[in-house]
Amino acid sequence: MFCFFSFFTSYRTVQHDELFEQIVNKSCRNAFIITLLTTAIIMFIEMLFPNPILQEIDIALIFGTLILTFGFSMFFYDKPVDEMEDAPWRS
Numbered sequence: 001m002f003c004f005f006s007f008f009t010s011y012r013t014v015q016h017d018e019l020f021e022q023i024v025n026k027s028c029r030n031a032f033i034i035t036l037l038t039t040a041i042i043m044f045i046e047m048l049f050p051n052p053i054l055q056e057i058d059i060a061l062i063f064g065t066l067i068l069t070f071g072f073s074m075f076f077y078d079k080p081v082d083e084m085e086d087a088p089w090r091s
Contacts, residue, residue, distance in 0.1 A: 022077075023074060023077040023078050026073060026077055027070050027077060028070065030069055030073040031066050031067075031069040034065055034066070034069045035062060035065060035069070038061070038062055038065050042061065045058075
């Protein structure tokens with residue numbers, strides 16, 4: 001069940017520089033903000049419709065949102081520099 005987290009061990013082999021730390025910090029910030037918003041919305045729904053089965057699904061939804069947001073943010077921010085030079089917001 002916890003084999004999913006084994007990809008975190010691959011970061012031991014990554015050479016940590018300032019850019020990598022900035023990317024991880026930005027990704028963590030994005031995941032934190034999205035998780036806060038998701039939790040607030042889900043808590044409001046739980047107050048309106050208390051249901052134990054819905055609570056289990058909501059916990060999984062919050063956790064999945066956290067992991068996916070962090071992963072997509074890492075993918076988005078970790079672009080090579082030559083790809084970023086052609087970005088439309090750079091001109």
